[in-house]
Amino acid sequence: MLFRTCVITFLMQLLFVSFSFGQNITVQGNVRDIFNRILFGTSVKLNGTTTEVFTDSMGHYEITVPIKGKLIFSHEGFVTQKIAVKGKTTIDVCFTLDLDRSAGREVNTGFGYVKESQTAQSSSSVDKKMLNQNNEADITQLLQTVPNVKIVYEGSEIKIQIRGIRSLNGDNYALIILNGSPFYGSLNDLSRNAIKSIEVLKDPSALTSYGSRGANGVVLITTKEGK
Numbered sequence: 001m002l003f004r005t006c007v008i009t010f011l012m013q014l015l016f017v018s019f020s021f022g023q024n025i026t027v028q029g030n031v032r033d034i035f036n037r038i039l040f041g042t043s044v045k046l047n048g049t050t051t052e053v054f055t056d057s058m059g060h061y062e063i064t065v066p067i068k069g070k071l072i073f074s075h076e077g078f079v080t081q082k083i084a085v086k087g088k089t090t091i092d093v094c095f096t097l098d099l100d101r102s103a104g105r106e107v108n109t110g111f112g113y114v115k116e117s118q119t120a121q122s123s124s125s126v127d128k129k130m131l132n133q134n135n136e137a138d139i140t141q142l143l144q145t146v147p148n149v150k151i152v153y154e155g156s157e158i159k160i161q162i163r164g165i166r167s168l169n170g171d172n173y174a175l176i177i178l179n180g181s182p183f184y185g186s187l188n189d190l191s192r193n194a195i196k197s198i199e200v201l202k203d204p205s206a207l208t209s210y211g212s213r214g215a216n217g218v219v220l221i222t223t224k225e226g227k
Contacts, residue, residue: 028062029091031055031073033147039095041130041137041145042075047082054130057141077124077147097147124149126198139192143219146200158187162202162217174200174217175210182213183221196224 031042038059045052046063047070055061065071067087074080078095085091124146131142140151140158152159152173159173176183178190199220210218 023067024064025067025085025087025089026062026064027071027085027089027091028060029093031059031061031075031093031095033078033095034097039075039078039145040141041127042073042093042095043127043129045072045074046070047072052129076127076145124200124202128197131192131195131197137192139187139190139195139198142192142195142198143200146198148202149200156186160187160217160219162200162219172216174219175213176219176221177210178221179223190221190223194223194225195221197222 031039031044033039038057040055040057040059042055042059042061043052044055044061044063046065051063051065053061053063063071065085067085069085071083071085071091072080073083073093073095075095077098079098081093081095083091083093126142126145130137130145143149143160144151148162150161152161160176161172162174176187197220199222201214201218201220
């Protein structure tokens, strides 16, 4: 009798552990950087799976994961974080800048791709998964996922500011290069579904390739047809 009781108790405990391990919960939270700025477009992925969501325009995310799963938070220009769920339903994340980026990363200079270690240009790009998966975001929202990029509205015109205000009287807006040529139209005229990649050159060394026109930074946009 005692043996049967012990067996039943063991089986119930085993069933409870198995249930707890396989149980899914909904985790939500907000993602910001160390300056308390909202990070739109941050990837939130369940470790070891293809389950992935992105933060919205308010830096908020929501994802359903196993109670004992692990989440990977990643955003261009910031240090990737891995956080164990441990049954928590709210996980807020604060990102720090990644000051030691991989030297093997390729950078689009507008005149071809080179290893980042071979150029002094500081560059960032819109996550390609955002371009392929997030069909609701327009180009301006995608650009705001890149650190230090600000969208400025002048009437119906949309301007891109990368390096802040450098001149009180002059132009402070980035040069846009579309498929290798300067683009002076409206970003609203570009279909975000036709975009293959968006690269942002921030460093003054962009002047080397684009002269004075690149003084405020350069945004390189490549479409699927223009690749």
